[in-house]
Amino acid sequence: MKVAAIDIGSNAVRLLIAEVEGRKIKETCYTKRYITKLGENINSQQLLSDTSIERTITALKDFVITINEHKVDRVHAVATSAVREAKNPELLTAGAKELGLRIEIIDGDTEAGLIYDGVTAGIDTEGKKVLMFDIGGGSTEFIYADPEKGRAGISIPMGVVKMAEMYNFKQVVNMEHMDRMRIPVFSLIDQVLKTLECKPDVLIGSAGTPTTLAAMDMQMTTYDQKKVNGYVIPIEKIKEHFDKLCSMTSEERLNVPGMEQGREEIIIPGILIAGELMNMIGIYDLQVSDYGLREGLAIAIANV
Known part of the structure; x- marks a missing residue:
């Protein structure tokens, strides 16, 4: 099965498109990473900044284009520390939703x-x-x-x-x-x-x-x-x-x-x-x- 996995981290946003068989990656079809620093200022403000959200959404737009070109069977995006700690995660999730992506905020x-x-x-x-x-x-x-x-x-x-x-x-x-x-x-x-x-x-x-x-x-x-x-x-x-x-x-x-x-x-x-x-x-x-x-x-x- 060909799948697309998106990891939205506090420093980088990463895409993997791969053929998966059982519990193994059979073939890596495409990888891409952007450093978007989504977690900057989380320590002091507990807010995702407008600029970091913009950088992340720009990266996700590029990912969506690539995913569509590869005609994958399933797509899923998860967000980690920065988004789960932020008081305004909806600004990111709403922007992603406009691209057709649902972001799951996962715990540690x-x-x-x-x-x-x-x-x-x-x-x-x-x-x-x-x-x-x-x-x-x-x-x-x-x-x-x-x-x-x-x-x-x-x-x-x-x-x-x-x-x-x-x-x-x-x-x-x-x-x-x-x-x-x-x-x-x-x-x-x-x-x-x-x-x-x-x-x-x-x-x-x-x-x-x-x-x-x-x-x-x-x-x-x-x-x-x-x-x-x-x-x-x-x-x-x-x-x-x-x-x-x-x-x-x-x-x-x-x-x-x-x-x-x-x-x-x-x-x-x-x-x-x-x-x-x-x-x-x-x-x-x-x-x-x-x-x-x-x-x-x-x-x-x-x-x-």
Whole structure:
């Protein structure tokens, strides 16, 4: 079955058109992503800004045109942290409705479940104790899977767009600020690990921070999904990239091979979260998943 899955996140809006067979992505027909920063100012105002809504609707218009060209069997769009926290989500949902799209605003548990289904569609985790994490713009999802105990997930309101509002990442990073940021990050991750009671053998990261790290580590000038998915990057290399990026302005970061435009500021808090997690659980190799929520959503659409 050919389906179209749209993931409306706090930082980016992403489309996947795919052929799905059972619980697997048989063929990826088309992918597209726009960084629309829908979650900007959510911390202070709890409102979606007019400009971010406009950027998102513009992206959705393009997606609808593409979806119609591909003649898909089913379409579904979901929105995550920024929209579920906003006091004015109807401004976005009404605009999407005019395009013929109904947006489902999903909770953190549903989001975590879709991420798990997406990641496991692209990486074999059978028989392993796995901790997955997905760093979004407004929240971060953690999913722990144990072959003997089953699966549990948790969503926390810690995301890279929110963190970028609190600190200035446009300039060379003030490392005193970074030390202050580590305290709340450590505290939140500590709560997650205690709640999930996890002792993983494997750590898998999805979403823009891990995939950008992989692209930078391979010095990609053109993003290659097949090379990124499953790529393993050790913590020493992650720290090397982190230190290098912190020593640059956001404009200079755009010249780094593998850096996606629009991610030059939020990549810093994203790497901070990933690095702290790795140190806390004692796993020093990060496996990267290019698959995530939208792939999980595509599987869910096809199996309704």
